[in-house]
Amino acid sequence: MNAAFRTTFEDPLSAARTGLLETPHGTVETPAFMPVASQGTVKGLTHAQVESLGAQIILLNSYHLLLRPGVEAVAAMGGLHAFISWPKPILTDSGGFQIYSLSPLVRVGDEGVQFASHLDGARIVLRPEDVVDLQVRMGTDVLMCLDHFPPYPYTEETAKESVRLTTAWARRSKARFAEHDTRQQLWGISQGGIHRDLRTRSIEALMEQDFSGYAYGGLGLGEPKTRLFETLEHGNGLLPRDRPRYLMGMGYVEDVVEAVALGVDFFDCVLPTRNARNGTLFTSRGRVAIKNQKYARDGRPLDEACACYTCRNFSRAYLRHLYERDEITSSVLNTIHNLHYYLDIFRKIRHSIQSNSFNLLKKSLISNAAQKEETT
Amino acid sequence: MNAAFRTTFEDPLSAARTGLLETPHGTVETPAFMPVASQGTVKGLTHAQVESLGAQIILLNSYHLLLRPGVEAVAAMGGLHAFISWPKPILTDSGGFQIYSLSPLVRVGDEGVQFASHLDGARIVLRPEDVVDLQVRMGTDVLMCLDHFPPYPYTEETAKESVRLTTAWARRSKARFAEHDTRQQLWGISQGGIHRDLRTRSIEALMEQDFSGYAYGGLGLGEPKTRLFETLEHGNGLLPRDRPRYLMGMGYVEDVVEAVALGVDFFDCVLPTRNARNGTLFTSRGRVAIKNQKYARDGRPLDEACACYTCRNFSRAYLRHLYERDEITSSVLNTIHNLHYYLDIFRKIRHSIQSNSFNLLKKSLISNAAQKEETT
Numbered sequence: 001m002n003a004a005f006r007t008t009f010e011d012p013l014s015a016a017r018t019g020l021l022e023t024p025h026g027t028v029e030t031p032a033f034m035p036v037a038s039q040g041t042v043k044g045l046t047h048a049q050v051e052s053l054g055a056q057i058i059l060l061n062s063y064h065l066l067l068r069p070g071v072e073a074v075a076a077m078g079g080l081h082a083f084i085s086w087p088k089p090i091l092t093d094s095g096g097f098q099i100y101s102l103s104p105l106v107r108v109g110d111e112g113v114q115f116a117s118h119l120d121g122a123r124i125v126l127r128p129e130d131v132v133d134l135q136v137r138m139g140t141d142v143l144m145c146l147d148h149f150p151p152y153p154y155t156e157e158t159a160k161e162s163v164r165l166t167t168a169w170a171r172r173s174k175a176r177f178a179e180h181d182t183r184q185q186l187w188g189i190s191q192g193g194i195h196r197d198l199r200t201r202s203i204e205a206l207m208e209q210d211f212s213g214y215a216y217g218g219l220g221l222g223e224p225k226t227r228l229f230e231t232l233e234h235g236n237g238l239l240p241r242d243r244p245r246y247l248m249g250m251g252y253v254e255d256v257v258e259a260v261a262l263g264v265d266f267f268d269c270v271l272p273t274r275n276a277r278n279g280t281l282f283t284s285r286g287r288v289a290i291k292n293q294k295y296a297r298d299g300r301p302l303d304e305a306c307a308c309y310t311c312r313n314f315s316r317a318y319l320r321h322l323y324e325r326d327e328i329t330s331s332v333l334n335t336i337h338n339l340h341y342y343l344d345i346f347r348k349i350r351h352s353i354q355s356n357s358f359n360l361l362k363k364s365l366i367s368n369a370a371q372k373e374e375t376t
Numbered sequence: 377m378n379a380a381f382r383t384t385f386e387d388p389l390s391a392a393r394t395g396l397l398e399t400p401h402g403t404v405e406t407p408a409f410m411p412v413a414s415q416g417t418v419k420g421l422t423h424a425q426v427e428s429l430g431a432q433i434i435l436l437n438s439y440h441l442l443l444r445p446g447v448e449a450v451a452a453m454g455g456l457h458a459f460i461s462w463p464k465p466i467l468t469d470s471g472g473f474q475i476y477s478l479s480p481l482v483r484v485g486d487e488g489v490q491f492a493s494h495l496d497g498a499r500i501v502l503r504p505e506d507v508v509d510l511q512v513r514m515g516t517d518v519l520m521c522l523d524h525f526p527p528y529p530y531t532e533e534t535a536k537e538s539v540r541l542t543t544a545w546a547r548r549s550k551a552r553f554a555e556h557d558t559r560q561q562l563w564g565i566s567q568g569g570i571h572r573d574l575r576t577r578s579i580e581a582l583m584e585q586d587f588s589g590y591a592y593g594g595l596g597l598g599e600p601k602t603r604l605f606e607t608l609e610h611g612n613g614l615l616p617r618d619r620p621r622y623l624m625g626m627g628y629v630e631d632v633v634e635a636v637a638l639g640v641d642f643f644d645c646v647l648p649t650r651n652a653r654n655g656t657l658f659t660s661r662g663r664v665a666i667k668n669q670k671y672a673r674d675g676r677p678l679d680e681a682c683a684c685y686t687c688r689n690f691s692r693a694y695l696r697h698l699y700e701r702d703e704i705t706s707s708v709l710n711t712i713h714n715l716h717y718y719l720d721i722f723r724k725i726r727h728s729i730q731s732n733s734f735n736l737l738k739k740s741l742i743s744n745a746a747q748k749e750e751t752t
Binding site for chain 2: 039040041042043044045046047048068069073076077078082083084085277296297299309313314315317318321322324325327328329331332333336
């Protein structure tokens with residue numbers, strides 16, 4: 001029934017796979033990293049720069065767009081793609097994460113979520129149906145269901161309640177989505193934390209609704225990594241092979257490659273972009289805190305092995321100077337580098353899966369990520 | 377003696393002319409606009425963007441670079457061009473303007489200037505010779521002499537004293553510069569405000585030193601525009617035709633075209649870049665304050681007549697959204713537009729002089745600049 005996603009290669013030594021997701025705005029190769037463009041731009045970059053770095057899909061934030069400029073304004077401008085002039089695929093999250101983490105006065109009931117805008121305190125009520133409708137109106141390629149999750153650490157009881165709500169909301173989301181005649185696709189989000197039974201229940205209930213894709217919500221919040229990976233392994237064993245799997249909000253390279261090895265296809269994270277603005281840069285030899293005095297006269301590029309615009313043209317000394325002077329261009333050049341670093345890793349991951357060398361790449365990426373500071 | 381500059385066309389109806397300035401890092405077509413890159417970057421842009429906008433020379437700030445990262449650091453990195461990775465010509469100002477406007481505890485004597493760093497209060501002494509030496513060491517293409525000017529409004533007495541100091545310092549600067557074996561060039565700065573006799577005295581004293589170029593300092597500080605233009609007309613009548621003339625720090629388009637008509641060749645100003653970051657955008661139909669609510673659903677480009685990346689791709693609604701969200705990308709896209717607008721005007725100015733239509737262009741630019749707000 002859903003031909004939007006198909007796998008192309010499968011790694012013989014792990015559950016890693018490559019695939020293609022078809023959307024109304026083009027095809028996305030997976031495993032894919034989605035740069036975060038919450039308000040309609042990857043912070044600091046032009047779309048031309050983001051495209052030339054090789055991004056095939058970006059993530060926008062329903063919560064932020066809902067508050068400003070508002071769904072009506074986006075729709076009046078012809079939808080998100082026209083409004084922000086980005087021609088490629090867009091995934092919007094449901095806003096759940098921001099509601100629970102940014103908004104004051106959140107009240108959750110069976111009907112949906114009531115919360116106050118973190119900007120002006122205005123009361124907003126969002127039912128799962130509303131969240132589907134607003135994403136349909138904005139014209140995003142991939143919509144996410146409204147989910148619920150408890151803050152970590154949580155009891156099994158609260159995790160159970162989250163699964164109950166998320167399941168009920170997913171059912172209503174799917175029903176509402178079916179009323180729209182659209183080529184967009186709706187993905188479900190599973191909850192249940194690292195509780196095997198709860199996660200199983202959540203995923204199986206979603207699968208009954210036959211979503212176009214399945215996401216893992218409520219992970220990466222502080223739980224032990226081994227439990228996280230067990231959850232992914234178990235969950236992916238349940239999920240259909242012909243649907244994309246999306247691990248929401250997690251971006252450490254060492255976690256990404258483990259998750260890819262377990263069969264995850266989609267990732268998003270603010271890590272490369274936010275760190276770039278804070279002067280923390282990822283290199284093939286470990287992290288570089290560019291403000292460090294020791295770079296003041298370092299004429300080498302950030303990463304000798306990197307082919308990005310920043311590394312091809314500028315020294316660490318200059319990058320440090322711009323960072324220390326609080327120049328906007330510092331954020332621009334750093335973001336170009338960090339985003340290139342991430343998107344390049346995903347290119348390498350896809351290539352390695354297609355050439356039977358994923359396991360080797362995985363080992364080398366994990367060993368490099370273990371270097372908290374650059375080795376020389 | 378100095379073949380670095382030559383005029384190529386002269387407007388028959390005014391003193392406007394086109395010319396070519398040869399430097400160790402390439403040729404600059406004049407009249408030229410020098411984008412301001414105080415700390416080594418045009419704020420918000422990559423060098424690639426600045427180059428693709430057509431900038432042929434940029435202005436860096438000796439005062440800022442002297443304080444941080446320091447001349448030693450720049451020299452250790454191989455000079456300014458290598459340090460910032462900008463391959464084209466660089467002009468550095470002498471730092472005088474920043475010393476008088478930013479530094480506390482400025483003491484001026486015949487010997488030079490003593491001032492406190494506005495960063496940490498450290499006492500710094502700069503003699504005219506030091507200012508030459510530091511610019512030579514940084515490897516800039518065009519060096520400016522240390523000058524002195526009084527704050528406006530000033531008495532004739534203080535203006536006279538400024539001319540005396542500036543003249544003496546220019547002589548010492550030239551003498552020191554002659555000790556260096558370099559293809560760099562040193563330009564003198566005239567003072568004297570709008571006092572005809574003082575300006576004459578200042579310019580004639582500079583001409584005795586035979587500088588490679590002549591700048592107007594101490595203008596654009598609040599004096600009546602008619603007096604400013606009289607000063608330029610008078611001064612240019614004195615200056616040799618085969619040397620470039622530079623009006624420092626002035627950038628309103630209506631002033632620029634008048635100054636070009638009077639024979640000025642070089643300009644620099646923070647106006648396009650600073651205004652861009654503040655959301656004030658220059659268009660062929662007047663200024664646009666992009667934060668204005670009326671642009672919230674305006675799907676038109678900023679300027680239908682503009683060929684810049686921003687206007688070719690984005691709506692006013694999106695630009696307003698980015699500005700209101702305080703996105704870095706707002707500064708980037710706005711700066712691309714405003715800088716394109718300026719550099720394009722200079723391209724048009726040069727072309728019009730070469731095709732005998734400068735007077736027509738001048739009228740249209742002045743009439744457009746008179747529109748303080750966009751006309752529709």
